[in-house]
Amino acid sequence: MSIEETDKCRAVANAALELIAEQGFHGTPISQIAKHAGVGVGSIFRYFADKDELIHAIHARLEEKLHLALTAEIGGDLANRELFIQLVQALVRHLVGNPLVFKFLEQYLNSPYGIEKMREKFLEDADACLCSDREKPFFNLLSAGRGKTIKDLPVAMIHSLAFGPVIFLVRDILAGFVELNDDLLLQFGESGWDSIKI
Amino acid sequence: MSIEETDKCRAVANAALELIAEQGFHGTPISQIAKHAGVGVGSIFRYFADKDELIHAIHARLEEKLHLALTAEIGGDLANRELFIQLVQALVRHLVGNPLVFKFLEQYLNSPYGIEKMREKFLEDADACLCSDREKPFFNLLSAGRGKTIKDLPVAMIHSLAFGPVIFLVRDILAGFVELNDDLLLQFGESGWDSIKI
């Protein structure tokens, strides 16, 4: 069942997102999700075949929202300094502004759930996606510039250089280890570009 | 009990490392670890108070080995292009050469186990360590160069720029998405430096 179909469905998904982001997949029993959503345990299994399906549905929704949030702000060729920096800024802002999303996705991508998803995606289209759906559109745009404005390295390496720092930075911001401001974020974006530009 | 005290103890730790790296903490029951180690279930609880203690002990051992592997190769001021590049190369090589170590540590640091460890460390010495023990010595060396050869950004940000790409790259290499050679690794190290150098 689609995650958006009913109010209860959304309530379950939101409750699950909140709890899982804080406690992890194995730390949040269905019963707790049900209570937090104000719903009976049995109802959850009316909306989702099992816990896995619930988790995958949440992931799909978050990926979609993230995608929309970024494509709304960014358009054009990322093999271009200013657009790349805008992308990095938008990505950091979105993730910092939605900590639950970040925490959930981080867990998802570091779990058997995400690993499998990632591998499926990789097999079906080796050039299009590496670590997650998250960067797919940007990934293509980045690889387009290889050898022109961007170093002629394997796409996965460009990807690591571009997005590795972003994930680490967001993690540290949410942990309270860094305080971000506009100027710092700009410098961070520029630094990322420095690592991949020719 | 120390992880090195007896052969059986080591056998348990090695079995646990192998299984947990592949299946995750929650995917590997004690019973399976016992079988894989050729040991009775009860014996494990003779060596380690509980499952958590076993996991922490493995983590401690891996951190120590990693630390030794890197300090053996690297000495001097990392706020210096060549040494920084050497560090990145050594780190990637060690992690790629010991996939189980990488997979275990990645899981550990993304779990409540590691998060707590990380926070403890941070509270006890806010400047010394951020994401894990892994980079502590290098972290200090990196922060020493801030404003001289390295950009004057918060230490955590330098940290993200320096190590974020490394972790992402190793993950992609182990997943089979990139094939590494000496030249590529060198270019990768140089790219990392480009992002943090003034």
Added chain:
DNA sequence: TCCCGTGGAGTGAACGTTCATTCCTTAGTC
């Protein structure tokens, strides 16, 4: 030399708990 007593390492069946999932009951709507 042999035998028996002792201590402690090693074991795994059994226990209690937790959890995902089921399924029967109830409430609501037409």
Added chain:
DNA sequence: GACTAAGGAATGAACGTTCACTCCACGGGA
């Protein structure tokens, strides 16, 4: 009354942990 949605107690599987037991190495007495 018939039908569907919702609820939550019941269920059974899986897990971490315990504990009563086995086994072996060793030492001292005969």
